[in-house]
Amino acid sequence: MNIEEFLKQGYFPKELPPIFNSNSFANNYDSINKSWVKKFNSLSKTDKKLYNESLCVKFSIPKTGLARKEISIPNPLHQSHLSEVLINNYSLLESIYNKSKISSSRPIIDLTKNRAYITLDSYNQFIDKCIMDSLGFKYELSLDVSRFFPTLYTHVIPWAIHTKKIAKQKRNDKSLLGNQIDDHVRFTQSNQTMGIPIGPDSSLLISEIIGCTIDYNLQSKYKNISGHRYIDDYKFYFKSLSEAEKFCDYLRETLRSYELDINEEKTGIELLPKPFTPEWVIMLSSFLKNQYITV
Numbered sequence: 085m086n087i088e089e090f091l092k093q094g095y096f097p098k099e100l101p102p103i104f105n106s107n108s109f110a111n112n113y114d115s116i117n118k119s120w121v122k123k124f125n126s127l128s129k130t131d132k133k134l135y136n137e138s139l140c141v142k143f144s145i146p147k148t149g150l151a152r153k154e155i156s157i158p159n160p161l162h163q164s165h166l167s168e169v170l171i172n173n174y175s176l177l178e179s180i181y182n183k184s185k186i187s188s189s190r191p192i193i194d195l196t197k198n199r200a201y202i203t204l205d206s207y208n209q210f211i212d213k214c215i216m217d218s219l220g221f222k223y224e225l226s227l228d229v230s231r232f233f234p235t236l237y238t239h240v241i242p243w244a245i246h247t248k249k250i251a252k253q254k255r256n257d258k259s260l261l262g263n264q265i266d267d268h269v270r271f272t273q274s275n276q277t278m279g280i281p282i283g284p285d286s287s288l289l290i291s292e293i294i295g296c297t298i299d300y301n302l303q304s305k306y307k308n309i310s311g312h313r314y315i316d317d318y319k320f321y322f323k324s325l326s327e328a329e330k331f332c333d334y335l336r337e338t339l340r341s342y343e344l345d346i347n348e349e350k351t352g353i354e355l356l357p358k359p360f361t362p363e364w365v366i367m368l369s370s371f372l373k374n375q376y377i378t379v
Contacts, residue, residue: 088110095163096284097155136271137272138272142155166268166271166272183300186309187313188203188313191285201288203288210312210314217321223328225311225322227351228316230348235279238269240342241294244342245262245293246260246262265290
């Protein structure tokens with residue numbers, strides 16, 4: 085993956101219609117970047133500060149019911165700089181992703197999907213894996229993170245890459261990859277530390293740094309863990325209710341150590357086996373099969 089491919093396939097959110105694309109920007113990135121550098125070097129110290137940060141263009145799309153999901157398009161200057169840092173250091177990031185044995189959403193390259201990076205599994209494949217994992221267990225723990233992308237604290241990025249202790253000791257060390265990513269993602273959103281843009285593929289790479297690090301912590305504590313994570317959705321399986329409850333408490337504490345909170349309304353422990361298809365779907369299907377069309 086090179087920077088041109090990343091900007092072409094991973095800049096605009098996938099929710100945008102195909103008429104919107106970044107092909108021209110990606111194809112001419114080298115010359116555009118050189119002109120930026122030339123322009124920046126000609127500015128006074130005061131004027132250079134004007135280029136230190138920018139705001140995303142934001143729009144919302146329907147989610148469920150009256151709820152809406154906010155999507156972001158970062159400024160091309162700062163998004164391209166963030167993209168370069170990620171692409172140039174991808175081998176290191178990949179070593180973090182590979183530590184997780186339970187992530188169904190770690191990034192993989194598949195340009196045939198018209199994205200720079202896609203998740204290892206689709207959400208449906210994640211559910212299928214969880215169904216297989218549930219065999220032989222009595223309880224399912226389901227939970228997700230409350231407003232994961234909007235509340236992700238950017239300073240957590242160096243914590244996940246370098247450990248919290250080292251990151252805090254070297255918070256001003258710009259040679260640390262975590263600090264570089266932290267800086268550049270903040271520059272795309274007016275230097276704010278709360279949240280990362282939703283939409284660009286860069287945010288998948290960043291979110292999985294934290295997600296896979298948390299996975300590794302869970303795996304280290306629970307050697308024979310059964311279950312999977314997809315972005316911020318977790319499903320795990322246990323033989324007893326007490327095991328599920330203890331694990332839930334540990335996961336809650338681990339997420340809090342990375343400034344993340346569980347969505348308590350979507351957290352629950354259910355007795356297995358449970359129907360894979362909701363009862364109302366079965367009833368509706370039976371009703372439709374018994375109906376006859378007459379003319």
